[in-house]
Amino acid sequence: MWQKTLRRLAVLAAAIAMVFGSVPASAAPAPFSGWNVRVSPVDGNDQVLHLTFDSPLLQRRITNTVYLPDSYRDTGTKLPVMYVLHGTVLSPLDNCALNAVTSQETLVRMIGCGGGYLQNNLYDIPSQLSRMSFVAVAPDTDPAGSVCQTCMWVDGRSDLLPNIQPLTARDLPADSFLHQELYPLVESIFNVRGDRGGRGVMGFSMGGWAAALQGMIHPDAYSYIGYVSGGYDIKEPELQTTIIEPVGYFRDQGYTTSLTDPVWWAQFNPRDIATNIKGTDIAFLLSSGDACLNPLELLNAPECQGDFSPVRSPSGTLLEQELSLNRTIAVDDLTAKGIPFRTVQTPGTHGANNARIFASEVVPGANAKFATPTATPQTFSYRTAIPRFSIWDYQVRVARGTDGFLDLTGARTDGRALTITGAGNVDIATPAAFTPGQTYTIHATHQAVTTTREATADPGGRLHFALDAGTGEFGTTRAAAPGTTTLTIT
Incomplete structure (x- = not known):
């Protein structure tokens, strides 16, 4: 036990030294020298770290969480890395003064103050550090508030209609932030791989939709996609009219409506660009809950109890019903297009099965994928x-x-x-x-x-x-x- 503790402390010290060394942060390697980079343990756990820095692209300071598995070493063989994207946070609710109100309903609290942090915690990643053969990095996990609220993890653009916070979310260059800032910084600080075969992306809810988009927009950058209760066909009438348009993802990011910007709604719809991953040797996991529609699950399934019961999360029940349908649409569409995938459905309302999916599907699936060579298509x-x-x-x-x-x-x-x-x-x-x-x-x-x-x-x-x-x-x-x-x- 003492040996393990000492090794963990050495890992943390090495990570911090790679940022600071024995010189001021301003002397860190270019282009990171002016970013005020900091690495610190979370709640005394030296395998769970906060990586914070001033993002030139986002023009604000951003907090990210890094999970180091037991197998991590600061030298020698580099480990793969999984980027974990959070889902929707509603700008009007991203205010900790409202916690007493939002806490009355599980999904509402999940999309409220610090929703990115709360949603990331649903995976219970620390419990899997002994089994993971990869580092996990979750961007935008400040408990006090989220930067990416409706960003879809794509690059937003300026539009004639102004974004007025907190009524609407900010438009963000979120895709550029990932590829031009976060990934290079993580690869410079930690002993992780930077090649496609050693990089995956996964996400929950909007983050699952975003993970699919990341893989389809950048199939040469990833070998693994994990989609947890995400959207696959955002133009499916029920999903579009009850979730996509009312929340305002496209409006907030400068892409207005499906009538005025049909090309961009197609560009950011996985169903419309799925063939980009055909023949590219990407592992694709699709998962969802079943919204606890089976009466027996209300009595027996842990994912249908407590905070995630339909009584405590009625909106989460309705949302998971729609996303379960979207997973079915994805299965049919990918099958028709000849794109391989793995799919699983378990009991649960929205967010209830995240820890189960991470432990039983993502960890073994990503471990296996990262351990084998990833082919480059001819x-x-x-x-x-x-x-x-x-x-x-x-x-x-x-x-x-x-x-x-x-x-x-x-x-x-x-x-x-x-x-x-x-x-x-x-x-x-x-x-x-x-x-x-x-x-x-x-x-x-x-x-x-x-x-x-x-x-x-x-x-x-x-x-x-x-x-x-x-x-x-x-x-x-x-x-x-x-x-x-x-x-x-x-």
Whole structure:
């Protein structure tokens, strides 16, 4: 026991030393030197740490919780890491002065003051540290209040309709925060992997929806997706009219309504972009409760008792009914699209089965996935409305007059071929798979007409070129009409 305690203290000291060393925090490695990074144990537990820093992107200080398993060492073999995304927090309720009121109903308290912290605790991650072969990192877990309230963990945008707190939540660059700040910082402080095969993402409720989006928007960044009572088809009429629109996720993040911004509602709907993960060797877990609709469960199932009983959580019962239906929609849709997954349903209202799912499904499933090599596809398909993106080492920027999707199909990860469907002027940097300084020929075929352009690989081994996606013309054009162009490189 003493040896284990001493080792844990050494782990904590090593983590803190990696941030501070023997010099002021301002001398921490770039770009983190000005972030005022702090690592501290939570409630005296040296395997559960608060990682706090000043986020340049979010423009505020943010608290994150890091869970170090028993197997963690500060040197040697790096451990995988699972990022755990929390769900909805309602801005008007994210006020600790209201706790006496919100505590009368379990779900209402869960989406109230410090909801990100409360929802994260539902997994009971500390009880699994002896079984986990991965580090877990939960962003935005300050008990006093949440930064991401309705952020969907995507990048919001400014809109003509102002966000007025606390009536509405802030629009946030949440996706950029994860990939440009949190992940690099965690990988610089802790002895964890930074490769796709050693990174997973999971979440609960809005966080489950967000975990699916993360995996589908960034299939080259993850090997595991854990979806716990999340939304899969947010345009399903019942879910859209009773949850998505009233809560205002899209409105708060600058994407207005499904009528005025249909492209963006599709972009952030897992059902519409699920094929992005087909053939990418991602493990996908789908889980939900059954809302305790079986009368026998009211007497026998622990997940239907106490605070999570339908009596104490009536809104959580109704919500889980809808999300259970959404899980069924996901099962049918993924099956039809030939995308592998694992699914499980247990008794429980919203949030009741999180600890059970984490212990019985996430831990063994993620342990197994992270322990085996993750294959990189030779070819892939990718669909996005995001105008600037990186996927499988392609770097793409699209300029167009109206919102729309760009589809890449038959795209080779060695950069030698791809087909583009959409409208707009597209700037492409290929994967770094070519010989620096060597000149190659790019063939663009549109409606059986082929044009060519030569390009020389840059010092990093990339080819750069621009074309009109709709016509296949090289260079910058008016790019008004959509079309399909097939590119090959010799």
